[in-house]
Amino acid sequence: MAHRTRRRIPEATVARLPIYLRILTEQFDDGVTGMSSDQLAELAGVNAAKVRKDLSYLGSYGTRGVGYEVEFLVYQIRRELGLTHDWPVVIVGAGNLGQALAGYNGFGDRGFPVGGIVDVDDAKVGSVVGGVRVRHLSEIGPVVKARNISIGVIATPGSAAQDAADALVDAGVTSILNFAPTVINVPHGISVGKVDLAVELQILAYHEQRRTNAAQGSSLVSVPRETHRGASA
Amino acid sequence: MAHRTRRRIPEATVARLPIYLRILTEQFDDGVTGMSSDQLAELAGVNAAKVRKDLSYLGSYGTRGVGYEVEFLVYQIRRELGLTHDWPVVIVGAGNLGQALAGYNGFGDRGFPVGGIVDVDDAKVGSVVGGVRVRHLSEIGPVVKARNISIGVIATPGSAAQDAADALVDAGVTSILNFAPTVINVPHGISVGKVDLAVELQILAYHEQRRTNAAQGSSLVSVPRETHRGASA
DNA sequence: TCGGCTTTGTGAAAACGTGCACAACCGATC
DNA sequence: GATCGGTTGTGCACGTTTTCACAAAGCCGA
Numbered sequence: 283m284a285h286r287t288r289r290r291i292p293e294a295t296v297a298r299l300p301i302y303l304r305i306l307t308e309q310f311d312d313g314v315t316g317m318s319s320d321q322l323a324e325l326a327g328v329n330a331a332k333v334r335k336d337l338s339y340l341g342s343y344g345t346r347g348v349g350y351e352v353e354f355l356v357y358q359i360r361r362e363l364g365l366t367h368d369w370p371v372v373i374v375g376a377g378n379l380g381q382a383l384a385g386y387n388g389f390g391d392r393g394f395p396v397g398g399i400v401d402v403d404d405a406k407v408g409s410v411v412g413g414v415r416v417r418h419l420s421e422i423g424p425v426v427k428a429r430n431i432s433i434g435v436i437a438t439p440g441s442a443a444q445d446a447a448d449a450l451v452d453a454g455v456t457s458i459l460n461f462a463p464t465v466i467n468v469p470h471g472i473s474v475g476k477v478d479l480a481v482e483l484q485i486l487a488y489h490e491q492r493r494t495n496a497a498q499g500s501s502l503v504s505v506p507r508e509t510h511r512g513a514s515a
Numbered sequence: 516m517a518h519r520t521r522r523r524i525p526e527a528t529v530a531r532l533p534i535y536l537r538i539l540t541e542q543f544d545d546g547v548t549g550m551s552s553d554q555l556a557e558l559a560g561v562n563a564a565k566v567r568k569d570l571s572y573l574g575s576y577g578t579r580g581v582g583y584e585v586e587f588l589v590y591q592i593r594r595e596l597g598l599t600h601d602w603p604v605v606i607v608g609a610g611n612l613g614q615a616l617a618g619y620n621g622f623g624d625r626g627f628p629v630g631g632i633v634d635v636d637d638a639k640v641g642s643v644v645g646g647v648r649v650r651h652l653s654e655i656g657p658v659v660k661a662r663n664i665s666i667g668v669i670a671t672p673g674s675a676a677q678d679a680a681d682a683l684v685d686a687g688v689t690s691i692l693n694f695a696p697t698v699i700n701v702p703h704g705i706s707v708g709k710v711d712l713a714v715e716l717q718i719l720a721y722h723e724q725r726r727t728n729a730a731q732g733s734s735l736v737s738v739p740r741e742t743h744r745g746a747s748a
Numbered sequence: 749t750c751g752g753c754t755t756t757g758t759g760a761a762a763a764c765g766t767g768c769a770c771a772a773c774c775g776a777t778c
Numbered sequence: 779g780a781t782c783g784g785t786t787g788t789g790c791a792c793g794t795t796t797t798c799a800c801a802a803a804g805c806c807g808a
Contacts, residue, residue, distance in 0.1 A: 364724025457719040491597025
């Protein structure tokens with residue numbers, strides 16, 4: 283009798299659930315069994331009402347006057363995010379970044395094992411990175427199908443990003459995380475996430491510049507600006 | 516007679532300006548001298564009205580019936596973002612990620628040279644990464660002051676991120692880009708950007724899961740979801 | 749069982765961001 | 779110098795996100 287109409291969770295909430303999940307998991311490992319929205323909000327650096335509203339999209343899992351049971355909430359968030367099973371990913375690009383990502387354990391540790399790496403450079407094909415053998419880009423289809431991969435990561439130079447995206451889509455991947463400094467075009471229905479270091483730094487530069495101007499100009503400084511995105515190293 | 520009251524540019528616009536800037540720069544290098552909001556919107560993957568509104572915050576720099584002069588617009592965006600001079604950064608953490616970041620050229624190439632790297636591990640102190648000698652975290656103050664650094668990058672494990680943030684703030688840094696999978700607390704007035712790989716992947720997992728459920732459930736699929744953030748590899 | 753304390757869940761308002769639609773305007777052509 | 783096609787800049791309406799504020803509800807002790 284629980285959730286009939288598959289709830290549609292606002293994108294802004296979806297972006298915060300992983301943060302709550304991480305905090306709750308850490309707290310649970312530290313022996314904390316219950317938490318209030320106030321406590322969780324404090325740790326997540328957000329407003330308590332926001333936490334409650336976010337969690338309310340999952341269902342009514344809190345107890346008034348008491349708070350939330352950490353273990354149960356962890357389970358519910360994981361279920362809602364689809365983290366009850368692993369999501370192998372395929373990495374396109376075995377250069378510096380691709381190798382760093384493949385070698386980064388926090389990847390597999392968090393349920394996203396590297397299921398394959400491909401590159402166009404024959405010199406790189408055949409080498410082993412992060413325990414996975416690099417295949418040629420042209421073999422991406424079989425690689426994706428063999429492990430039933432639906433998430434692809436683009437770790438190529440910007441100039442090759444669109445080709446990588448096209449290859450991923452052709453191979454059947456339906457979600458892409460793009461590290462290349464390029465806007466990629468994908469068919470409707472494909473999800474795209476972006477991580478662009480230069481953009482992040484330029485946003486910070488803007489705030490720095492603003493601070494400087496304000497300081498030498500007139501009035502006060504003060505840049506409220508909260509956290510921006512979430513990501514793991 | 517230009518801009519009296521220092522315009523306050525919406526955060527959403529600030530996050531898009533770097534993307535316009537990159538596209539315009541590329542186009543200019545390709546010999547393109549003029550562009551309409553339609554063309555720029557197409558390349559940036561956004562709505563044309565949004566482009567015009569974003570650019571209007573910089574001033575009225577377009578010509579009706581014609582479009583925008585690329586070179587001039589590049590200059591204006593760079594000026595507004597504070598990219599008319601370099602912003603050296605200090606990296607905290609000389610592990611895998613710190614080394615990868617320090618060695619990544621797109622860093623310095625885009626006006627953010629690595630002005631210093633620090634770590635707590637004595638075994639790493641003294642080694643040279645990306646042309647810069649690793650110093651001990653305790654020396655971060657002099658490092659920051661010597662090069663007048665105002666932007667810090669946290670590339671430590673999550674458990675050390677808060678200490679890194681505290682050290683950066685103590686040293687006088689006023690903007691922080693956090694790659695660690697942890698929410699950091701900073702005093703009011705400090706800008707924080709976040710890049711969290713796990714969060715990005717978990718957001719994609721949510722959409723994948725939704726797609727799957729919808730498919731086996733009833734109706735159509737289709738996940739509009741646009742790009743997410745910006746970043747460079 | 750009742751009352752007081754606490755905390756959730758949510759309606760409603762405010763703030764923010766997006767996209768449409770169109771008047772204002774420019775350059776070109778006649 | 780008037781007309782016309784094209785593009786900007788922006789008012790307005792809409793949708794989304796955040797925040798407030800409070801009724802509903804659970805726990806505990808008397």
